[in-house]
Amino acid sequence: MTSAASHPSKAHRWKFIIGGILFVAAVIIMVVSASQATAEFFMTVAELEGSNQNLEGQNLRVSGAVLGETISYDSGSGLLTFTIAHIPGEEKAIEALGGLETALNQAVNNPDNPRLNVRYAGPPPDMLRHEAQAILTGTLDANGVFMAEELLLKCPSRYEEALPEQVE
């Protein structure tokens, strides 16, 4: 035992260092392999349309404004389809347009905006409606239809109002 010595014996110190490096290397390998298998590319509808990468099968995350009249649910097959219109991906760009509500409104009313057809196996969520923001996770099929595995919806809510409007 060398517990009173002031320096660790070199051999043991090396064992600690090598052990640590091996372990950290194993963790890094796990991180890399998990990233390859599950990481999602966050893209806008316009980026998806303009991309010349082969994105088929890649995990994607897309956000867009829901077009109300395109929502259709077939209760027999349980398939939900709808179309989303491009909105900017960055918070700042949305703020520059005058906030989420305005950005969504502009997105659905501009016919030149890139659009994306979405298919989802499941019933329509409550918040799926005209001018809602849909955040979708899934993959692109060969026909350019987005096969969503996960649907997240956001509506610009009254929570964002700073001052009450309904009172006088």
Add this chain to the structure above:
Amino acid sequence: MIPAFGYLTLAIGFLLAIYGFIMSLWGIIRRSRASIESARLALLLIFPLVTVSLVALLILLLDNRFDVAYVYSVTSRDMPNYLKLTALWGGQSGSLLFWSWLLAGFSLVFSLRRWRQDYHLLPWSLLVVFLILGFFFSLNVLVEIPFERFWHLSDGGRVMAVFRPGGAWPLMPQDGQGLNPLLRHPGMIWHPPALYLGFVGFIIPFALAISTLATGRRDRRWLEISQPWVLVAWVFLTLGLVLGMRWAYDVLGWGGYWGWDPVEVSALMPWLSGTAFLHTALLQQRGRGFRRWNLALIILTFSLVLFGTFMTRSGVLSSVHSFAGSDIGTSMFIFTAVTTLGSAGLLIYRWGGQRSTFTLEFTFSREVLTIFSNLVLLSILMVCFLGVVYPIFSELLTGTQITVGPAWYERITGPLLLLLVFLMGVCPLAAFSGAKLMKMDRWVAILVPLSLLIPILIWIFGGIRNFYVLISLWVAGLAGLVILSQYIRGVFIGRQRGKKDWFSALVLPFQVNRRRFGGLLVHFGVVLISVGIIGIEGLQQETQVALNVGEGVSLGRFEFVYDGLENSVQPGNQEIVKAVLMVTRDGKPYGFLYPRRQIFYNMGMAVTQPAVKSNLARDIYAILVDGDAGPQGPATFRFFINPLISWLWIGTGVLTLGTIIAVWPTRKNRFSRPF
């Protein structure tokens, strides 16, 4: 009057925090004990002042004072009183006030302890405490003010201000917006305060560590003083996390308890480093080195606490937790960065002076196993951090934002967490370095074969073929058996020492060595928690179907038959839709489930309330996904079978009990220590 009064008491508290900061700084520079005592007195005043301010806000919340902007934004007339009280932490400025109040309370109790021979640690500790208090007060007094009211201006405009602007008259809305429906749940009572207590508690070990570094001391007194605080903070942090899981499980309705949401991950990070610190702190107290390591870990933990607060409170991330957007993001980020870099700089400056003389050998000893488990905990921490910043860095590096989700976290942390349970399990079999390692052989020979029976029995009788689940249950079983064997050994030694009745012998280990057996009980709780997690993660079954009245669907050995919907209109423009489901198991009646949806027409929002039938083996969990077609119309459901999940909650109870036993002050020399 009340809003202005609440604001003024808070503002005086803020000024006193500045005073305290200056006085402690002066006391340090001039070595003036009088200045330090004066700073301490300031703390004595701050806590009552903030308490008055907090009570003022509570009165406003209970009293439907919708002219106060904060009250307007988080309460409404239809909310029960208990929810109005919890609305204190339901929004940005209120939760900051609550946080500052806890901070002031902890600081007060801390400053009131008998300092005597530890007086050298007091001045710098006070300085740190005042700096942090001052910062959080400044947010509440200058930026996020909970006492602002609505005013009509004479030119027709509207403003928010604490005090009446010239020529303005108050604006009194009839009703408030109400708390976000997702937060209207009893979980709101316990989850945020527990988490905050956990966060705030770490300020004391942090202040003591900075004090130790700044005064250039090399002893471990700071650890001894902070140990109970660390344990209390840690158990509250644990409870906060688990209560959040329970709440998500009961309300958010995706059949899970943990979604690797960035805010959840931010709260998990200080828990990971805090857990690592807890263990190496014990080693340092036994004289086993780790001097720099512990200082680094507590600085890391407190920085992560600030980072977690920044994440939850700044609204930089969109998640279930970002119900409050904010203007304080930048200042909080700067404060977090400055605190972290400042403390890290101090640590580096004192690095050479904090060198340990203890040396360790690379053997199967508790020290080495603890280092290894520290490494695993910190790896998980790094993975969590990477997951949170992944989108930001991928965008910087590749131009495309890449996000990682639950699947990513689970793949990496799953094996690491299992390794952690394994290390925790085998650790009691190892001796501290320097002792002979022989005692382990005999136990290994009994316990390892015994533990192997667990997956074999489950394979035969439970019908489970999932390899990962079997391995995981074996690891958890081994860990549990090792802990039990330690306890049983303690009981037998107690009986040999003349404890005739069994009850005394069963309790004796906890009386004689609270820390050790309390700690073992905490570990046993962790084993139970891991069993719950293995169950739901590895064996969960789910299905989603649309059913007509009278139709059913089977899942596993259960069948669910849909019996119709019941609608009821509630006060506050709400409606509850309740589905009736009859459940049978292997064809025999098992009971009824009533999953519900509560619709808030004011908010245009619906909240699902799952129905759960729970026992020790599994939860049967049903969600009404969709059903607006009237009482006899079709409805869509999701059904889950969540095996073993109850053990997650039970394990947390055991863990809490273990911590209480470990923290409970020991009456010295009452017993001789046979173990």
